[in-house]
Amino acid sequence: MLRFGPAMGPVAVVVLPLFEEANRVRALAAAICRALARRGIGSLLPDVPGQGESRVPLEQCGLPDFSDGIADAVKQNSDTSRRCYSVAIRSGALLDRTAAVHGRWQLAPQDGASLLRDLKRIRQAARPGTPLGDRWYQDGDAPVEIAGNRIAPDLLTALPLSKPWGRENGGVVRTVRLETDTLPADRHVAGTPLWRRAEPDTDPALAALLADDIADWIARCEG
């Protein structure tokens, strides 16, 4: 788990997206954390089970394991004087549902059905000429390999029902999307969808802009 910024005051817990997109946006997430530190806000970048530096194999993980990992990171880093806020990127917004955070900030949140469609398309691309049916991931209990990630069929089965936390669930939620994204949001900003890039890249201007938005939002929540 990487920590940035002051050891006091509010903490932004940055939740990376699942699978390949985590690698593509890790540099952006770290740039946001450093920019938050310059604005006096502490942050941390936890690895969920099965991802990053975790020793648990991904194929043994389900969505509840990821959510528990985020909830634990929040629990360990909050006390009466330190409140945690989640900063979820893409499908990371599926993983902060059980965390005791005081607000949820989301960048281009992706629901589970959309993520499953992405995964199917990636798997299909690796197997041209073999059309995948609707039950493409339900062939026994064996993990399904998608772009180097071995994913449990149960996890894939759970995805279509999984949605990011919304205002209808209560609490404070702020959603930011790129201006090229046609879905509704509290704010649309200029930037590159780094989560689509085959080669990981970063966008310093986007990171600075997002850090400003997060810092202002946390200040309003704390105020």
Next chain:
Amino acid sequence: MLPDDYDQIDSTVRATLRDVLGLSEARAASLTADTALFGALPELDSMAVAGLLTEIEERLGILIEDDEVDGEMLETYGSLVRFAAAKTPR
């Protein structure tokens, strides 16, 4: 607002290729209807195709079925824009 005329669809597809493949502005601007894509553009491997199609769906508000994705649709820049335009409600 969703792009709804051919020029807007062209510029949306061009910007999507630039953003997903990491093309320079100059390279993206130089794409013409006859520019060969899949098999000719080294950045456009099958993994990148998956990201490209999903991003086009998101930006144009369309849904591309898997059985519609074939070599012809991705043969040239022009064929990709024509496909996107045919899918876009106007």
